Amino acid sequence: MLRKTQFLLKFMRFTFLLMAIAGLGVVPYGIYQILFPGTPGNVVMLNVRQRLTDSESFDEAQQQVAGGKPAKLLLHAQTGTLVVQEPNAIRRVLLRLVNAEKGPLPLLVAGVVFALLMFKILGDIKPGAPFTAANVQRLRWLAVLLLGCEAYQRVASWGMQNYLSHLAAPYTDQLLPNADFGTSLISSGLTAAILVVLASGYQRGVELTEEAELTV
Template sequence: MNTSPWYRVEWDRGDNTALRVVLGVGAALVAGFAVLSPLLGVLGVTGQDGAGRTVPLRGAATVAGSGGGDGIALNGTSQGEVTFAHPDLAQRALLALPEFFSGVLLLIVAYLLYRIVRTLAAGDPFVPDNARRVRAIAVTVLGLAILRPLLDMITTGQLVLGTAVEDQVSVEATFSSGPVLLGLLIAALAEVFRRGTQLRADAEGLV
């Protein structure tokens, strides 16, 4: 007869190791492609000429090639690609900032998930720290969903300010409902963890 408390989770060492490996690989990919790569691009270490960003347009783009000699080009109709032939340090930083910001937040999520996985090894996920971690993940995901589009808007505005394409680029923030709903779902899960922790404490108090 199994006498383990209801809140104990059957989680063997193989499951725990596999999940840690998946989280580790995911964190490494995020660190490499979304954090380190943009940082190296800002520093000019990659040695690649030309950089750009997809932007919404007010109409069909009419500036192409060198863009009047300032090294900027814009091509597209309702949505286009603004490119810089030889971006300077400030332009590289503005281009990389949104991606770098997203990468850092995703690394925070990966770290919090890793801490939660460690508690699964003990078979007891319903601990106060996990409730706080899941709540922090929800806040991070919501922050990514809201702040990333705003950061795209701000940096795009600065990139095209005073250039030949300024009047054609629509500087606006485009929000997606998917990440917002995901953040709210994780927030609901955090409440489940909190209630589970409370029920566990009540059950132990009756013993």
């Protein structure tokens, strides 16, 4: 059983190391895309979605299928790329920051930090000494990282939606950002709370280990 546990820990640690290395390869590309987007002038490309105004409702589709019609696919939104000219340099950078081709750059960086923290946490879990003070701090940092990502997504989603609604172009007030802004605040908060409780448990384990060493 101990061998299986050690193998599993090593496998997971290796997996997180690969994730961190892959992320470190993607992040520079994302930065390059922000600094050198390859678009002419002040043009910015934004990933957006728009609700289809002529789409059927759930009730209509249910009634039709219940009446013998074949299965129906309901399309609620269409996605696309909005090409805009933004003269403000700072705003251009911010827009490209949350619309990077490989994903929002802050979330990519957070993913690398997460993988590195998990790599270090698993590396410090050893037979006979599972509790370390360093891992207590790392678990707390994971909770902070998770809440930070949630705060970023809320602010980024609000900022993008506000920007789209104020563009002087037809139908842009009906657009929504089509980016990775969809996590649940409840799930993120619960996960962060679990990490804090786990860190407290680890802290108590560290204290008990130190007391046992002093007793010996």
